Amino acid sequence: MNLSMKNLPDKTVERLSQYRRSLNNQLAKGKTHIFSHEIANLLHITPVQVRRDIMLIGYSGTLRKGYDIKEMVVLIGKIIDTDEGIKIAVIGMGNLGKAFIHYMYEKRTKLKIVAAFDINPDKIDKSYEDVYCYHLDRLEEIINEMGITVAIITTPPEVASPMADRLKEAGITGILNYTPRALSPREGVYLEEHDMITSLEKVSYFVKLRD
Numbered sequence: 001m002n003l004s005m006k007n008l009p010d011k012t013v014e015r016l017s018q019y020r021r022s023l024n025n026q027l028a029k030g031k032t033h034i035f036s037h038e039i040a041n042l043l044h045i046t047p048v049q050v051r052r053d054i055m056l057i058g059y060s061g062t063l064r065k066g067y068d069i070k071e072m073v074v075l076i077g078k079i080i081d082t083d084e085g086i087k088i089a090v091i092g093m094g095n096l097g098k099a100f101i102h103y104m105y106e107k108r109t110k111l112k113i114v115a116a117f118d119i120n121p122d123k124i125d126k127s128y129e130d131v132y133c134y135h136l137d138r139l140e141e142i143i144n145e146m147g148i149t150v151a152i153i154t155t156p157p158e159v160a161s162p163m164a165d166r167l168k169e170a171g172i173t174g175i176l177n178y179t180p181r182a183l184s185p186r187e188g189v190y191l192e193e194h195d196m197i198t199s200l201e202k203v204s205y206f207v208k209l210r211d
């Protein structure tokens with residue numbers, strides 16, 4: 001991977017992941033080539049956006065046939081995957097934590113949830129869909145031992161901030177915060193926040209406006 005690829009805008013990286021999923025669906029349907037406007041239609045974005053992203057990763061198609069889907073899937077994989085895959089921990093094995101584990105279970109992706117952590121004795125030392133739940137006391141040890149680099153926080157919100165500090169200290173470099181408590185950035189840690197309630201309230205607000 002060259003340096004410029006390392007610094008792709010995060011929205012581009014997000015779209016590359018979406019392109020790859022759509023392209024794989026197209027491959028499964030027997031299609032071999034695709035034009036930017038077709039990708040744009042599938043993802044409800046503009047063809048200009050698609051072409052700009054694809055140029056950024058240094059790919060070009062042919063005018064007549066468009067992009068070679070297989071080649072593009074491989075190239076996107078080279079950019080956004082790592083050879084060994086990424087190991088992920090779920091912090092807080094409640095409904096949301098379990099939903100993540102369930103969703104990722106048996107998905108052939110390089111992203112692997114390999115451990116969960118909790119403080120509730122009912123959850124600890126049990127596996128949920130092959131993911132073992134450890135006591136939080138073992139967080140640093142297990143992260144280190146397994147080489148976990150990403151954590152998804154699905155604890156109650158008040159736990160999120162101290163947990164992010166602890167995760168950083170333990171060597172985690174990517175956090176997906178799924179609690180409604182916004183976190184301040186921590187140096188050296190890529191932070192992504194996803195508050196379901198805010199998203200839903202936003203949708204409801206616009207629905208209300210239309211009524």
Ligand code: ATP
Binds near residue numbers: 094095
């Ligand atoms: P459940 O009712 O099964 O606990 P829930 O989703 O309603 O599920 P929450 O109160 O949202 O539970 O908590 C999510 C999970 O986070 C729970 O499993 C809880 O035990 C766990 N949890 C709470 N505090 C911590 C903590 N400090 N560290 C790790 N996990 C925690």
